[in-house]
Amino acid sequence: MSNRRNFVTRSGFAGGLVSLMAGAVLLAFSGMALAQTISDGCIDCHADNYNDWKVSGHPYKLMKADIAQNRPIPLPSGYDWDDISYVIGGYKWKSRYMDLDGYIITNDDSAEGGNTQYNMLTGKWSDYHADEANGTKPYDCGRCHTTNWVANPDPTDLSGNQDGMAGIWGTFDQGGIQCIQCHGEDHPGMIDTSAEACGECHIRGDADTIPASGGFIRHHEQYNEHLAGAHGSTECVMCHNPHKKSEWSIKETAQCGVSCHSAIGESYAMTSMADYGVECKDCHMPYATKSAKALGPHQGDLQTHIFYIDTDPTANMFTEDGSFVVLDDNGKAKVTMDFACQRCHETASLDELALYAKGFHNPDKTLADIGLDPGLSGTWWNPAKSGEGFLLEVDQNRFLYASFYTYGPDGEQTWLVAALESSAGITANVKVYIPSGGTWGDPSGADTGIEWGIGTFTFPTCTSGNVSLTPNAAMMGMGYTAVMYDLERILPSGIACPTFVNNEMAAAMK
Ligand code: HEC
Ligand code: HEC
Ligand code: HEC
Ligand code: HEC
Ligand code: HEC
Ligand code: HEC
Ligand code: HEC
Known part of the structure; x- marks a missing residue:
């Protein structure tokens, strides 16, 4: 007898049935009822489906303690494997535990109790019905967790409970969703591809609600x-x-x-x-x-x-x-x-x-649907006005800051800077300043608050825009005049446009 068959025996099947199965494997064909119900008997002819299924969640749903203890499933404090009859789940999300009478354990041995649900994705324990004493929460979940579940209408009649255990209110052939739970016992198995078939278990309450x-x-x-x-x-x-x-x-x-x-x-x-x-x-x-x-x-x-x-x-x-x-x-x-x-x-x-x-x-x-976007940040100019241009920055809060490197009426190099006052859609209204008074290596004497006038930027797309700048009376007196012209990007954007990012997230995903 192969190890696999021994494994089956260990999972709770009578030895006699196992040897019967070896025969059934050879004999089972169209029209014949399979003499056994163990999925392992299907491997010989449907190895692909079997091997896929074996590592999926369906077979593991309800495991006897002697199987479960070979998997990385911890126990509630104060319990060892001899105190456990079955583990519920423990495949992907969480595990719960049943005592030797088949009741679901609701309290561990700590002073505060609870802590009987192990959450696999966080590695932490939480409470499962901690308000109910141990030995009172029955296992009546088998319809969706086991194969061939028959609920016991009178659980006090222990003959209708699995192995006569007071806490398991029904019987089943095997834990988990075995092949025959979906395909039936006649061979070749029936195939029900409807969503309702999956919905027998992947459902809660009325199907036309979402609790x-x-x-x-x-x-x-x-x-x-x-x-x-x-x-x-x-x-x-x-x-x-x-x-x-x-x-x-x-x-x-x-x-x-x-x-x-x-x-x-x-x-x-x-x-x-x-x-x-x-x-x-x-x-x-x-x-x-x-x-x-x-x-x-x-x-x-x-x-x-x-x-x-x-x-x-x-x-x-x-x-x-x-x-x-x-x-x-x-x-x-x-x-x-x-x-x-x-x-x-x-x-x-x-x-x-x-x-x-x-x-x-x-x-x-387009940007018209979105408005000022950080992706606009970069270097902008009008090629017909080579020699001057704008450095733009739009931050995540859609605040715009611009520097204009240009020339004054006197022909000297000049920087104007602009900060957002208000925006509407793709239009940004700015206040413009003309800092002055600093010297090379020592900007400390500079007055950055000298107002130059007002301006407006608009960005119909991520690569095209328009700017207008209007000096105030004092600046007009100095020879500045209003300008208005189209802009385009000089360099491609370093970041996507339109864009906004949670940089931490972006870095993590890179
Ligand atoms: C001895 C080999 C053998 C074993 C064991 C066996 N099958 Fe099959 N099975 C076949 C063959 C051959 C067919 C296709 C013949 C046919 O359709 O009549 C088939 C067809 C099927 C089909 C229908 C496929 C379709 O396309 O309609 C299902 C479902 C199925 N088997 C499930 C099972 C399950 C579940 C088990 C274990 C309980 C099992 N089989 C065990 C050989 C086997
Ligand atoms: C959760 C329900 C479910 C379980 C458990 C299940 N099957 Fe299936 N099986 C289906 C459904 C539904 C289809 C049809 C799939 C499709 O149309 O894509 C199918 C298709 C098949 C087929 C025919 C198509 C193919 O893939 O070859 C075979 C044979 C089969 N299953 C065998 C098995 C065996 C053997 C097992 C156990 C190892 C098993 N199934 C477990 C639901 C199930
Ligand atoms: C209507 C069917 C149904 C009933 C009744 C049901 N369950 Fe489940 N249970 C599922 C399905 C389906 C999943 C997996 C899918 C999901 O969680 O969305 C699941 C998942 C679980 C898991 C997590 C499995 C894992 O591997 O992480 C546990 C534990 C669990 N159920 C315990 C219980 C207990 C205890 C009961 C009874 C008090 C119960 N369930 C009743 C269908 C059911
Ligand atoms: C349109 C495709 C589609 C349909 C239809 C669909 N699913 Fe899924 N399902 C997915 C995808 C994609 C995933 C995620 C797989 C992954 O983790 O990569 C998924 C995941 C799942 C999961 C695991 C969820 C998780 O977060 O781990 C379950 C359970 C599931 N589906 C059951 C069902 C059931 C039952 C139905 C029918 C009622 C169904 N699905 C219909 C595409 C679909
Ligand atoms: C008899 C009840 C039952 C039926 C029928 C059923 N499932 Fe499940 N399914 C479960 C349970 C219980 C779990 C949780 C298993 C676990 O985590 O141990 C589950 C888990 C899953 C998962 C997630 C676990 C994994 O393996 O990644 C997917 C996906 C899934 N089922 C898809 C389906 C599809 C598709 C169908 C229909 C063809 C179906 N199920 C029919 C009970 C059922
Ligand atoms: C970053 C999130 C996101 C990603 C990724 C995404 N979508 Fe969408 N998708 C949406 C949003 C939001 C809507 C709703 C748009 C609306 O209602 O105006 C949508 C709508 C849809 C629609 C409805 C029809 C339509 O054009 O609005 C379909 C179909 C769709 N997405 C398919 C896909 C497919 C296929 C993929 C992968 C190739 C995908 N989506 C990736 C966010 C996303
Ligand atoms: C799984 C994580 C994830 C989800 C969910 C997600 N995003 Fe993103 N998103 C990202 C990452 C990472 C970036 C960074 C890409 C970059 O640097 O441009 C990004 C960038 C973006 C961008 C700019 C990039 C581009 O494509 O031009 C937009 C717009 C965006 N997300 C919108 C959304 C919206 C709206 C939703 C929900 C409907 C959504 N995202 C859901 C991860 C996510």
């Missing part, structure tokens, strides 16, 4: 999200190979910007965000959903399947009491920009993000 709590969508409701989302009329398996772990499961035929949305894919590929590796799913499937612990103010730990983005900065994703996602008249939902954008652009306001988000993929979108 929420604590500022996040709740977990195991991908079907609810999906129905209210942009792909609600499609199957889950349009995108997912259901045998594979989610990260590896997206089919070659379901690459968003290639297979289905190629025009958007092509234009998005030209943005600097794409260069930085920001993918479609980073905005369209943000972490608005939470299983174990939030990873940030705008980051749960599960990617939502809503896909639509709400570009209204005043929108609230949740109902007033926070217990559901708002749906429109067609039952559709949208994720708000706090999740879609602020996870990365922490310091950008929703109003500012909205300027960029509205019509995000419109290739004709």
Whole structure:
């Protein structure tokens, strides 16, 4: 008998069944019921699916302690493996533990209690029903976590509980989502590709609601999200190979910007965000959903399947009491920009993000839709006026500062400097100063507050602009006159335009 078969025996199957299975492997063909229900029996003929499935989350959902202890799963304080019957989860987000009677452990041995849910992404413990005493929280979750679950209508009748354990209110053949849970026991297995089939477990409450709590969508409701989302009329398996772990499961035929949305894919590929590796799913499937612990103010730990983005900065994703996602008249939902954008652009306001988000993929979108942008910073001139020009700086708060290197009426080199007074769209109104009084190596005597006049910059695009400067009466008296002319960029921008960045984030992603 191979090691693999021994492994199966250890996972709780009678030795006799295992040897029977060796025969079944050779005999099982069309029209015959498989004499066994163990997924390991499928490997001989469906090795690819088996090997994919084996490292995905489905088989691990409910593990006996003797299997679980071989995985990197810590125990609540005061417990060792001899006190544990099963571990729930522990694959990706969190693990919970069942005592020897099958009850879910709700308190550890510390003075404050609780601390019975291990959160894998943060490495920290949190409370799971800490208000309930140990030995009172039954395991009635098997419908979605096990194979062939039969709920016990009267859990006090222990004969309907797994191995007669008081805390497990039903029976099952195996923990985890084995092949036959989806394919049935007759062979060749039935195949149900509908989203409803996945929705038997990836659901919470009524499918036409999206339950929420604590500022996040709740977990195991991908079907609810999906129905209210942009792909609600499609199957889950349009995108997912259901045998594979989610990260590896997206089919070659379901690459968003290639297979289905190629025009958007092509234009998005030209943005600097794409260069930085920001993918479609980073905005369209943000972490608005939470299983174990939030990873940030705008980051749960599960990617939502809503896909639509709400570009209204005043929108609230949740109902007033926070217990559901708002749906429109067609039952559709949208994720708000706090999740879609602020996870990365922490310091950008929703109003500012909205300027960029509205019509995000419109290739004709210009600065006129956005206004003064840091990407305008750089060196500008009019080639017909070679010898003078502007150094411009627009910061993240859209404050503009400009220096004009030019000549005075007397023919001497002169610098004028301009600072933003007010702006409207792509127009910046500035006040202009003419510093004077310093000398070479010692600017301390300079008066920087001498007013020269006023001016206006406009930037219809990232590479073209216009400037007008009007001297005040005193400066006119000295021979200055009003000027107005077109500008263009001398050097290409060092940063993308339009742009605004959280530099820390940008650096981290480089
Ligand atoms: C001895 C080899 C063998 C074993 C063991 C076996 N299968 Fe199959 N399976 C086949 C063959 C051959 C076909 C295709 C023949 C057919 O469609 O009738 C098939 C077809 C299927 C199909 C349908 C595929 C389709 O395209 O319609 C499913 C689902 C399936 N098997 C699941 C399983 C599962 C689950 C197990 C384990 C419980 C299993 N098989 C064990 C050989 C095997
Ligand atoms: C979560 C449900 C689920 C589980 C668990 C599952 N399958 Fe499948 N399987 C499906 C669905 C749905 C399809 C159809 C996929 C598609 O159309 O892309 C499928 C397709 C198949 C097929 C036919 C197509 C192909 O990929 O060859 C075979 C064979 C198969 N599964 C075998 C298995 C075996 C063996 C296991 C266990 C190792 C298994 N499945 C576990 C849902 C499941
Ligand atoms: C019988 C219940 C059940 C059904 C049916 C089911 N799932 Fe799951 N699924 C689960 C559970 C439970 C988990 C969590 C497993 C874990 O983390 O240990 C899960 C996890 C997943 C994951 C994330 C874990 C990973 O492997 O990366 C994906 C993706 C997934 N399911 C896709 C699907 C798809 C697609 C279908 C339909 C073809 C489907 N599931 C049908 C119960 C189910
Ligand atoms: C309606 C089906 C369903 C029910 C009922 C259900 N779960 Fe789950 N559970 C899932 C699915 C699907 C996932 C994985 C997808 C997700 O979290 O979004 C999951 C994930 C989990 C995880 C995290 C798995 C991991 O590997 O990180 C734990 C722990 C868990 N459930 C515990 C429970 C407990 C305890 C109960 C009963 C009190 C329960 N669940 C009831 C469907 C269900
Ligand atoms: C339009 C494509 C698409 C459809 C349809 C779709 N998914 Fe997904 N799903 C994805 C992508 C992309 C990911 C992220 C994979 C990754 O982590 O790289 C994902 C991730 C997941 C995850 C893991 C989430 C996480 O953050 O780890 C689960 C569970 C899941 N999908 C279940 C489902 C279920 C169930 C359905 C149907 C009700 C479904 N998906 C429909 C594209 C899709
Ligand atoms: C996964 C992280 C991430 C998310 C989510 C994200 N961004 Fe970005 N974004 C970046 C990074 C990194 C840069 C830096 C690129 C650069 O230096 O130009 C950037 C740059 C930008 C730029 C300027 C770059 C360009 O393409 O010209 C705009 C505009 C922008 N983000 C808007 C948004 C909006 C609006 C959202 C939400 C709908 C969003 N971003 C969501 C990471 C993200
Ligand atoms: C930086 C965030 C971000 C990234 C990355 C992103 N999108 Fe979008 N996308 C948006 C926003 C915001 C909207 C909503 C625009 C509106 O409502 O005016 C949108 C809208 C859409 C739409 C609806 C139709 C339309 O043109 O408005 C589709 C389809 C779409 N995106 C597909 C994609 C694909 C495919 C990718 C990857 C190639 C992608 N998106 C990458 C932010 C992003």
